[in-house]
Amino acid sequence: MKKTTIQLGKTLLCVFFFGAVFGSCEKEENLPNNDEMESSELKEPPFKNYMVITESSDLTKSVESALKTSGGEIVSSIPEIGISIVNSKDSNFIQNTMKNRNVTSVVPDYEIAWIPTSENIEANLPEATPSIGSTEPYYFYDYLWGLEAIDAPEAWNAGFTGSGASVFVLDSGIDAEHVELAPNLNTSLSASFIPGEDWNILDSTPFDNHGTHVAGTIAAAQNGLGLIGVAPKAELVAVKVLSEFTGNGPFSSINAGIVYAGANQADVINMSLGATLNKNGKLIDANGVPYKIPGKYIMEIVNAQQRAIDYAAKQGSTIIASAGNDGVNYDGNSAYIKLPGGLNNVITVSATAPEGYDWTADYTNFDIPSSYTTHGKSLVDIAAPGGDFDVALEDMILSTGNNNGLYWSAGTSMAAPHVSGVAALIIAKNGGEMLPKEVAKQIEKTADKVDGNGQSLFFGKGRINAYRAVTE
Numbered sequence: 001m002k003k004t005t006i007q008l009g010k011t012l013l014c015v016f017f018f019g020a021v022f023g024s025c026e027k028e029e030n031l032p033n034n035d036e037m038e039s040s041e042l043k044e045p046p047f048k049n050y051m052v053i054t055e056s057s058d059l060t061k062s063v064e065s066a067l068k069t070s071g072g073e074i075v076s077s078i079p080e081i082g083i084s085i086v087n088s089k090d091s092n093f094i095q096n097t098m099k100n101r102n103v104t105s106v107v108p109d110y111e112i113a114w115i116p117t118s119e120n121i122e123a124n125l126p127e128a129t130p131s132i133g134s135t136e137p138y139y140f141y142d143y144l145w146g147l148e149a150i151d152a153p154e155a156w157n158a159g160f161t162g163s164g165a166s167v168f169v170l171d172s173g174i175d176a177e178h179v180e181l182a183p184n185l186n187t188s189l190s191a192s193f194i195p196g197e198d199w200n201i202l203d204s205t206p207f208d209n210h211g212t213h214v215a216g217t218i219a220a221a222q223n224g225l226g227l228i229g230v231a232p233k234a235e236l237v238a239v240k241v242l243s244e245f246t247g248n249g250p251f252s253s254i255n256a257g258i259v260y261a262g263a264n265q266a267d268v269i270n271m272s273l274g275a276t277l278n279k280n281g282k283l284i285d286a287n288g289v290p291y292k293i294p295g296k297y298i299m300e301i302v303n304a305q306q307r308a309i310d311y312a313a314k315q316g317s318t319i320i321a322s323a324g325n326d327g328v329n330y331d332g333n334s335a336y337i338k339l340p341g342g343l344n345n346v347i348t349v350s351a352t353a354p355e356g357y358d359w360t361a362d363y364t365n366f367d368i369p370s371s372y373t374t375h376g377k378s379l380v381d382i383a384a385p386g387g388d389f390d391v392a393l394e395d396m397i398l399s400t401g402n403n404n405g406l407y408w409s410a411g412t413s414m415a416a417p418h419v420s421g422v423a424a425l426i427i428a429k430n431g432g433e434m435l436p437k438e439v440a441k442q443i444e445k446t447a448d449k450v451d452g453n454g455q456s457l458f459f460g461k462g463r464i465n466a467y468r469a470v471t472e
Helices: 034-040 061-069 093-097 145-149 152-157 209-219 251-263 295-314 412-429 436-445 466-471
Strands: 004-011 050-054 073-078 083-087 103-108 111-113 118-125 166-171 235-240 248-250 268-271 275-278 282-284 290-292 318-322 336-339 347-355 365-369 382-385 397-401 405-409
Touching (some): 050 061, 050 295, 061 073, 061 093, 083 251, 093 103, 145 365, 145 382, 166 251, 209 235, 209 405, 209 412, 248 251, 295 318, 412 466
Parallel strands (some): 004 405, 268 318, 318 347
Antiparallel strands (some): 004 118, 050 103, 073 083
16 A cells, blocks of 8 residues: 655653753652752853843933943844843943943843754555645544544534634744645744744754644644644744744743734734743753852843733733643742743643544543643643643644644643634634733633632643633
């Protein structure tokens, strides 16, 4: 029998990730160990620029003058939230700049890892696999267990497809030529905040499928490969805030992307990325090396990102983020904070996986907490399908990949876009004018209560239900 080869990708979850140390994904001791970090502390991690944070949203002449006097060169600025990114070789730059009364803080703009390492694998599908332009629009539906789990088809059949809502995908970029994404992708609004990299994926690397995969779960258009997203008529906008080659990015790029999305009236902002920070000043850099930095830097970094989140929320953007893959219970871990999931005005998503799923089973439980998912009543707001790797590839999430490919991945990065798709359905139903808190309330109110009516350790307010979200 002739076979058609389709690229598939599998995310490796037991890796150095979001500030976690190496360890089994079945354990919950994956937050950075203070003793281990103390023994391996080095000098301050390398960085290229500083974030200069002012009291007001305007970069005043006084501050500009201070930056020049301190030997600084303005690389870029985010005036909406009073942050400038500045380059300086002066070792006394922070001290000199802080002499200006309009400057609230100055902090190195560290670059860290925001998404996990991954690898590409191949899988052979039978001869019946459709080619581009197939007349079988739902060929791969039986593989898309996540859509069944959240009753997405019932929402479509009721007439809700996300038309009129926009979802900005803050990630590693999107393949603009993918047949399932191109119809919904707004190329004129798409942008990159990673120097030297276009928002459109141009090269094939392990990381560059991340943003493309996330986008497909949100709004694959069912346009030729037989794949469909939660909100197949929603508009997608690519906002590159992470390098497609490494998955890393500085804090300023994340902040700039959030503000850009808010300023351009994003209905939904999807952030399938995250970092775990130690409030006491422990930081793991993009290469996995632990460092000791002043604890005040951590809080200034957190406050800067909260400014960006608050700005976007005030513009009407509903912000959705992944909880993380370190398998940790955040309740009682007050020394740590998750960015952006631990911030205000963010809907934070944990991951679920199927049990007994083989496409023909009469019974499948879609609501098993994924083995890797970060959890905690203090962190998780809602749960959604993210898949797992316990049994087979089919337990993972199938979505779009580069070069018109399809990839399997698992992670809370795959769960968040399910929620973003549902948010788009809700907003589109209501004509595009909804406050973020109204969207969050509707998502939580209509979620299926998997293990009780209160705040759940693994599920938050429950597992999302697309049909109920647009009909109740």
